[in-house]
Amino acid sequence: MSRTGTRVHLSGPLAVDEIVDLSGDALQHLRARRLRPGAELTVFDGNGGEYRARLETLERREATVRLLRHEPREAEPPLPFVLLQGIAKGDRMDLAVQKAVELGITRIVPVFTEHTVVRLDGERMRKRQTHWQRVAVSACEQCGRNRVPAVDTPVSLDRAWEQVDGLQGVVLDPANGCGVEALPPPAAGIALLVGPEGGLSDTEVAAATNRGFEGLGLGPRVLRTETATLAALAVLQARFGDLA
Template sequence: MSGPRIHVAADFPVGGDVVLPDGAARHVALVLRLREGASLTLFDGAGNEAAAVLVEAGRKRVVARIEHVETGRGESPLSVHLGQAISKGDRMDYAIQKAVELGVAVITPLYTEHGDVRLKGDREAKKLAHWQGVAASACEQCGRATIPPVHPPCSLQAWLAQRDEPLRLVLHPATQGVLQPELSPAAAALLIGPEGGLSEAEVAAAREAKFTPLSLGPRILRTETAPVVALSLLQYRFGDLA
């Protein structure tokens, strides 16, 4: 596949035309300044990738003709569900972006005791749409054809109650916990707390839900740095970075 990668949630009929939605069309025509005849790669976010060529590239309408379709690559054999405490500003965007680049399968933003972000109503819906857009953009950059879903924010307690992954880890600096080399899980849950850390009660609740405390070394990492390090370790040990 050649050319820039563009997410388009559509069917890809070989030999047929796909009209790009407004956001993707503006990016192709006004930002990338591609013209008729240019090659590009489309992916549907559900695992399919298409080689395409532009047949129309106007200011108001962009159309790509599908030349070839194949199953996308870049998905890790390790399915990680990341429970990430919500942080302020662009720190949450960074955590989601890097988690997607590192092969995360699902992301759930979490409300925690020491977290200082609370979203309601339209604000929550807008933020969720924004985070899903961050995930889509990360897939465009890193070569994934499947966009990990970003679930609506929920409480830590509700998230813990839903977990059944064979490997469940909670980052906790006050522990000597390390990854056990004899494990070979196909799925894992990873819990990362807010800037102020998880409370003792929350760590206890995670333990009760069969989460194993994991330390990332002697230094305290920021909440947006922790998923980068933890996912890198998981992918190296159990996924596709070895």
């Protein structure tokens, strides 16, 4: 974590000595922390590193911060981790996105599967994607990451395969999956496929394995989709990433 508990994401690019106006989510974040002018905080724009900053003004509808210096600190995993997440309902999907970001996921592809019950199209899909991206930003502010993982436009599973070419695929398979210790080490990164409520169908698991995905089991208990996502990422990061 950074040396201060207050971290704010701002659209960049940013530069040292710049005075930046804050509004919207960033302003609400500062107000919730009850900061006063003169307080120090950390600002990042997603382009790498972070800025030490000082709160100059804080009004009801706007605030300003001065960027004091840039620090090249990063908290990214050594390999890219892409999550193909079967779209779940409401808070379950939010929790999966939030905790995946905290655990080092570098990209999230929401996926429509056979058991997906959420129906999204047009404007509703755009709003949900925007919402999930904001969840990812908030998670980065909390956990100390300076690069915000992209949350892609939701796609069908058939279209998702092309999004992860070149990565070692892992699919959650409670029935036939092996333990994490049996997975081959990834050469370029990992793509993890997790189903929604109800899991993946046998056909979808077979389609994944036919494309070279390795089946992963997580023990004898049945996990909810959001729990399964977190557990799988944790064991994969412990085995191949930077989770000590």
